[in-house]
Amino acid sequence: MGRTLIQKLWDAHTVADLGDDATLLYMDRVFLHERTGSVSLKGLEAAGRKVRNPEQVFCTMDHIVDTLPGRGDDTIMPSGKNFITTTRDAAKAAGIKLFDIGDDRQGIVHVVSAEQGITLPGLTQVCPDSHTCTLGALGALAWGIGSTEGEHALATKTLAVNKPKSMRVSFDGELGFGVTAKDMILHLIGEYTAAGGVGHAIEFTGSAIRALPQENRFTVCNMAIEFAAFTGVIPPDDTTIEYVRGRPYAPTGETWDAAVAYWQTLKADEDATYDKDIAIDCGDIIPKITWGTSPGHTSQIDGTVPDPSEAPDANAKTSWERALEYMNLKPGQPIEGVPIDAAFIGSCTNSRLSDLREVVKVVKGHRVAEGVKAIVVPGSSQVKLAAEAEGIDQALVDAGFEWRESGCSMCFYAGGESFGEQERVVSSTNRNFENRQGPRTRTHLASPTSVAASAIAGKIADVRKLG
Amino acid sequence: MTLTMRKFTTLSSVAAPIMRVNIDTDAIIPSREMKGVTKDGLSVGMFANWRYTNVDARVENPDFILNKAPFRDAEILLSGENFGCGSSREHAVWALKEWGIRCVIAPSFGTIFYGNCVRNGILPIVLSEDNVKAFAVVAERGANGTLFTVDLLAQTVTSPEGGAHAFYIAPADKEMLVEGLDPIGLTLKQDDAILAFREKDMAQRPWVYL
DSSP states (O other), X not given: OOOOHHHHHHHHTEEEEEETTXXXXXXXXXXXETTTHHHHHHHHHHTTOOXXXXXXXEEEOOSSSOOSTTOXXXXXXXXXXXXXXXXXXXXXXHTOEEEOTTOTTOBOHHHHHHHTTOSOTXXXXXXXXXXXXXXXXXXXXXXXXXXXXXXXXHHHSEEXXXXXXXXXXXXXXXOOTTOOHHHHXXXXXXXXXXXXXXXXXXXXESHHHHTSOHHHHHHHHHTTGGGTOSEEEOOOOHHHHHHHTTOTTSOOHHHHHHHXXXXXXXXXXXXXXXXXXXXXXXXXXXOEEEOSSSTTOEEETTSBOOOGGGOSSHHHHHHHHHHHHHHTOOTTOBSTTOBOSEEEEOTTTSOSHHHHHHHHXXXXXXXXXXXOEEEEOOSBHHHHHHHXXXXXXXXXXXXXXXXXXXXXXXXXXXXXXXXXTTOEEEESSSOOOTTSSSTTOEEEEOOHHHHHHHHHHTBOOOHHHHO | OOBOSOOXXXXXXXXXXXXXXXXXXXXXXXXGGOOSXXXXXXXXXXXXXXXXXXXXXXXXXXXXXXXSTTGGGOSEEXXXXXXXXXXXXXXXXXXXXXXXOOEEEESXXXXXXXXXXXXXXXXXXXXXXXXXXXXXXXXXXOOTTOOEEEETTTTEEEOTTSOEEEOOOOHHHHHHXXXXXXXXXXXXXXXXXXXXXXXXHHHHOGGGOO
């Protein structure tokens, strides 16, 4: 029987079969950030252990560092400086490469790792951050772990992993006007719930995936974790290979040729079978927006807030009721037109150059509505520089957006900056959990262009109507 | 090899039901409660947004189950599907552990959270939703004597109303919990295999090695 892509990646990294579906897997890359990586490095040091092969370990500052202009080690988050200086010292002592504040390669870990060519097709990579699955879009087996597993990967170059079940999600058909990669993944989670991928590793396939530019593929894989999946992977193709070519840590010369020949073998065999198969016709997808407090609480933009009395089961009913109370929405209310207080464009989901280019197209000739706080945070310092070279920053500032330094920023509230109590935010991020972006803050997840359209309208808006 | 974990064999405790689905790690430990580069001192921030009516002043919400007797002393949590989804923050597990939770029973778990539990001496048990809901009903009647008994060696949970319910756990995870072993030490026993893999792999995939 043929093998899935995940199986091929698994086999290529198997150091030892531990029995009972557990495998000792070789870890090609470990990436750390100052929020949880600092704990891993300190834990390792306390146990008297060393980082094995530090040349394959990287670190960046993204979670705690401020994104306001003129930033340094001091942070708005109380005690944030301690995370930054501890990480810097620990990275130096361990001999690992750190993209520090002020380095033009600094940025959000999963954006930087791809951008620098640190993640390559066919690699295994872990990071103590759940959105590491983003990098599956390059055909790498990449997933988030805890800090203790981080210590294990650093000390041994391996992880003992229970093998997940397999799932294939095929996106076929063409995306309609105004529909983006973000809408594809929100559609999947909305249709199959936020627990729909529990215990599975996903291969995203189909003509609509193949048609996506590489940067948009990251958006799809990024939210595999919001589907509760172990990770999500896209088979590498010419689009992937062209994306990787010439990046700072990518191979060159004959090694490049050998690598490409190998990468071209990284796809499922035709007779491979999966534990679960899902097929989605992209022609059915309308721009999406979340109405509740789980990424599965998703509606189409021309839809209405659902009625808990029509929930499919008792769990959903309770969850919907609680979400509507938190979000201050009424059953049957149209989602379009709900007034907003803020708009946020950024995060490892949607903050790459192509996202910002699309946003500029939407905002051109418009202004952010009065009273709406609108913020754009580029995913990396490289994205920021490239955007500024094209005048994207100026176009956004002229339209009334704030333009920031790179980092995770207000994707989550760590005690520093936040949106206000009970403020309503349309956000290009990945989590609409209670209190995620601030105490009692109400988050609606959407594509960056939908966020931009909403910022201009001052209310949740259908990007297709802005033209 | 160092012993880093309390061993888990059996446990008898009241169980506290928090029967929501998709309880995320942001809810278990809000990011703002992770104030230091440390694994300690996190329990005061556990479920902070639910547990307190005023988070800053730490004013307890009397309606939150872990603020009520006898559930305040519960070492077992019961919950809905996909418990511990979201962020990878191990602080969620460190907070639960410091508070005294030693076992969580749910129909499914976030994968990263599950792994973090096993590495910190907390036993995550997957049982059917009907089963967990039935437990919750019994637990809520919750007199002090309403003890659930978990036997990891036998892989059973016994409800106070009787009847042992079997659960599955991967043998390696079970061993880690029962023996309290340090997984890094265990893996390094296979160092010859790791080094051999690396040598062979360097020839096959030279581009991987920076």
